[in-house]
Each structure stands twice: as C-alpha cells, then as structure tokens.
Amino acid sequence: VSHQQKQLFFSAIYEISELNDRMGFRLTGPAIAPSIDGILSEGICLGAIQVPANGQPIVLLNDRQTIGGYPKLGSVLSLDISKLTQLSATNKVSFEPISIEEAHNLLHLKNMQNLRSQRQINHNKLSEDIENLLVSRNLRGMQSVSxxxxxxxxxxxxRLIHQCAAEGTVLIGTGFPVNGSFETDGPVGAIALYEAIEKLGGHPIIVCDRPLFNALDGHFNTHEILFDNDISEEIIDIHNPSLIIAIERPGQAGNGCYYNMRGVDISSKCANFDSIMRKSSCPTIAIGDGGNEIGMGNIPHALEELNIQASTTPCDELLVADxxxxxxxxIIALLSVLTNKDLLKNWDNTAVLQFLSNNGSVDGLTGENTLSEDGLPSSESQLLVQTLRQMTGHDDSV
Known part of the structure; x- marks a missing residue:
C-alpha cells in the first residue's frame, strides 16, 4: 500500500459494518487502493489490517485464517484489540500510526503495570524498610532511638488512620514556635496527612496555636488552642475524635515546661496540646525527630544519651524520623498500599512550603524564612516522596 493510501487510511473515520464476527471486523469508509493486486501468502497476526479488492479494510481477529495474500496496512496494537471488539455495528473508529518501537514500549509498560498490580507486597517488610530509610541520615540521633x-x-x-478516618474526625496537632513564628517541620506533614485523610473520606482538623493558626485558618478545618487556657476537654467534647495525631508538637518535660532543642524554655509560646492527647479515650499517634516532642514519653531510656530536655508526654503509637x-x-506511602490509591502522586512539597513561607514560616534549624525543612531544601523531601512511591510500586518512572 502506497504512502499516499496509508495517509488516507489514517486520516479517515471508518464505520464498523454489520459483517463482523470472531474472524474479523469489516470497515466501511474511504476505499484504499493497493499498489498491487496481491502478495504471496504469508502468516497473519492478530489485528492485521488487510485490504481486499473492494478497498474496504478488514481487521482480523482471533478466529482469522492462518495465512493470506491480501495487502496489509499494518496491525492494530494488541493492547487495543479488546477496545475494538467492544464496538458494535455503525460505531465509528479511526486509527493512528505508531512505530514498532513505540508499540513495544507501550506493551512493556502495560506488562510492568500488571506485574505491580498483581504483586503481593509484604506489608511488614515494607514498613521496616520505610522506617529504616527515614532515620538513615541520623540527623539528631533518631536511628539509635528507633x-x-x-x-x-x-x-x-x-492502619489506625485507615480505620479511624472512616469512622469520623481526626485531630492533627502541630506547630513548633521558632523566632516568634512557627517552623516548617510539622505543618508540612500535617497538611500532607490532612489531604490524605480527606481523600480517604475522613474529617481532619488541624489543632494549633498562633501564629500557625492564623496561617491555616480559612484554608483548612482548624481549631485554635490558647496559651493561657487549657481547653482540651472542650475540644474533645466538640469533635469527639476517632484518632489524634501529633506531629512535631512540643511535649511537656517532667517539670511541665516546654523546651526547644537548645534547652531554652519556650513554655510562654506553647499552648497545651498534651492534655488533648492524655485525656482523650481514642487512639493517639505521635511523630518526632528530636526527643522533645509529644510522644517521646514512651521511650525515656532511649533519650538519656541525647543532650535535650526530653518530653514525657506519651502516646499509643510513636514514630520517629530524621x-x-x-x-x-x-505513613501516607503505606496508606497508599493499604487502599490501593496513589495518595502521594500529586504532592508538591515546594508549593506547600511556599504557602507557609508566605505566611511567615521559618526553618527550624536556621530560623530563616526559606523553602526548607530543618536546613534541607524542598527538593530533598520531594525526592523522598518519589522514592517512597517507587518502594510502593506507584511510580511509573521505574
């Protein structure tokens, strides 16, 4: 078939005729004029597009003849055969040319996707791999603490989040005061958890004090906690949470005060989220990276070698990371596996940091208003998200 006739075929719209069966689909539309009347008989593959004498193409299917001598325009991609066979008489169809290399790549990609969807992931091993990855830099001694x-x-x-998000409200406490503002570590993760819980049908509420409350209120469901008034029982009564999460939230030391990593008393700048964790009857999760955060009361002996004023506030499930x-x-990577949803796919770390920066956030390590977390650029976190997606089989780039 000449190049001109192929162009005619690929630019035309054909109709499925009523003369179709498991042997093949006959098409009606612009007639294709082969440059020769016939060819030597040869094997015919599934999806081959033959051009008989009347010029109306035929797409050959499962019960086709094994050999034939009509000229051929090409072959329908094997991945698209099922789409074609679902069409009925009078349905319209058109064709697009691709190279053999492109066809092979598409088939390979589809095979990889099928393998991933069929693969049985060992949840316990994946969790341990993630736990090890997240303390591998050992920036503040969390590797030994873990x-x-x-x-x-x-x-x-x-699993707690997966279960409790479907049951009702999840409170997320965050916000660590630095230089009269709030640090980026904590709120970024709180927003990530907030969005994931919403996607799972839950009702998240970020609980924090000023100035972080001012930044988030109006953009997220929020509840303000006050510096000079413990309203923990009121918050519990209003929201009746099914789960409470604290992420990078200062925890009270043994003397009831709050301290930063340098041992400076920051109690006057910290509202009390500890009481919400202690008084509520629902499960609690806490996340920290230094030892002075809520939840670290679970492991006092592990913190003895760290030069800090450690938190004594406990939780049901403590997680540590660099x-x-x-x-x-x-956590969200594992939620993606449990729910078979790629919950990290659209995460844009820089955009979230920019939102917080516009509202006065500072890096907890440098004290400066930069798009960074604990001295690390945003690209480090975005790369980590990509790595987690690869580990859970959700990143198509591998």
Whole structure:
C-alpha cells in the first residue's frame, strides 16, 4: 500500500459494518487502493489490517485464517484489540500510526503495570524498610532511638488512620514556635496527612496555636488552642475524635515546661496540646525527630544519651524520623498500599512550603524564612516522596 493510501487510511473515520464476527471486523469508509493486486501468502497476526479488492479494510481477529495474500496496512496494537471488539455495528473508529518501537514500549509498560498490580507486597517488610530509610541520615540521633520501638510502627499507624478516618474526625496537632513564628517541620506533614485523610473520606482538623493558626485558618478545618487556657476537654467534647495525631508538637518535660532543642524554655509560646492527647479515650499517634516532642514519653531510656530536655508526654503509637514531615510521607506511602490509591502522586512539597513561607514560616534549624525543612531544601523531601512511591510500586518512572 502506497504512502499516499496509508495517509488516507489514517486520516479517515471508518464505520464498523454489520459483517463482523470472531474472524474479523469489516470497515466501511474511504476505499484504499493497493499498489498491487496481491502478495504471496504469508502468516497473519492478530489485528492485521488487510485490504481486499473492494478497498474496504478488514481487521482480523482471533478466529482469522492462518495465512493470506491480501495487502496489509499494518496491525492494530494488541493492547487495543479488546477496545475494538467492544464496538458494535455503525460505531465509528479511526486509527493512528505508531512505530514498532513505540508499540513495544507501550506493551512493556502495560506488562510492568500488571506485574505491580498483581504483586503481593509484604506489608511488614515494607514498613521496616520505610522506617529504616527515614532515620538513615541520623540527623539528631533518631536511628539509635528507633531501636527502642517495636518494628512495624509505620504500618500500625497507617492502619489506625485507615480505620479511624472512616469512622469520623481526626485531630492533627502541630506547630513548633521558632523566632516568634512557627517552623516548617510539622505543618508540612500535617497538611500532607490532612489531604490524605480527606481523600480517604475522613474529617481532619488541624489543632494549633498562633501564629500557625492564623496561617491555616480559612484554608483548612482548624481549631485554635490558647496559651493561657487549657481547653482540651472542650475540644474533645466538640469533635469527639476517632484518632489524634501529633506531629512535631512540643511535649511537656517532667517539670511541665516546654523546651526547644537548645534547652531554652519556650513554655510562654506553647499552648497545651498534651492534655488533648492524655485525656482523650481514642487512639493517639505521635511523630518526632528530636526527643522533645509529644510522644517521646514512651521511650525515656532511649533519650538519656541525647543532650535535650526530653518530653514525657506519651502516646499509643510513636514514630520517629530524621525530619518529622518525612514520617507523614512514610505513613501516607503505606496508606497508599493499604487502599490501593496513589495518595502521594500529586504532592508538591515546594508549593506547600511556599504557602507557609508566605505566611511567615521559618526553618527550624536556621530560623530563616526559606523553602526548607530543618536546613534541607524542598527538593530533598520531594525526592523522598518519589522514592517512597517507587518502594510502593506507584511510580511509573521505574
């Protein structure tokens, strides 16, 4: 078939005729004029497009003849055969040319996707791999601290969220005061968890004090906690939470005060979220990366070697990471596996940091208004998200 006739075929719209069966689909439309009357008989593949004497193409299907001598325009991609066979008489169809290399690539990609969907993921091993990854840099000693936690903490947290999100309200406490503002570590992860819980049908509420409350209110469901008034019982009564999460939220030390990593007393700048964790009857999850956050009361002996004023506030499930925001992404990666939804696919770390920066956030390590988390650029977190998606089989780039 000449190049001109192929162009005619690919630019035309054909109609499925009533003369179709398991042997093939006959098409009606612009007639194709072969440059020769026939060819030597040869094998015919599934989807081959033959051009008989009348010029009306035929797409050959499962019960086709094994050999034939009509000229051929090409072959329908094997992945599209099922689409074609679902069409009925009078349905319209058109064709698009692709190279053999493109066809092979599409088939390979489809095979990879099928393998991923069929693969049985070992949830326990995946959780342990994620736990190890998230403390691999050991920025503040969390690698040694993690040894005091039972393996599988991330999986247990993900299962709690999966279960409780469907049951009702999830409170997410965050916000660590730095230089009269709030640091980026904590709120980024809180927003990530908030969005994931919403996608799962839950009702998340971010609980925080000013100035973070001012930044988030109006953009998210929020509840303000006050510096000079413990309203924990009121918050519990109003929202009746099914789960409470604290991420990078200062925890009270043994003397009831709050301290930063340098041992400076920041109690006057911290509202009390600890009481909400302690008084509520629902499950609690806490995330930290330094030892002075809510939840670290679970492992006092593990913190003895760290030069900090450690928190004594406990929780039901404690998670640690090099950066607390990263723990949120780790949980969401496991939620993606549990729900078969790619919950990290559209995460844009820089956009979230830019939103917080516009509202006065600072890096907790440098104290500066930059698009970074604990001294690390946003690209580090975005790369981590990509790695987590690869680990869970959701990243098509591998």
């Amino acid at each position: 040894a005091y936690l039972d393996k599988g903490s991330y999986l247990r947290a993900a 950066v607390s925001n990263w723990a949120a992404h780790g």
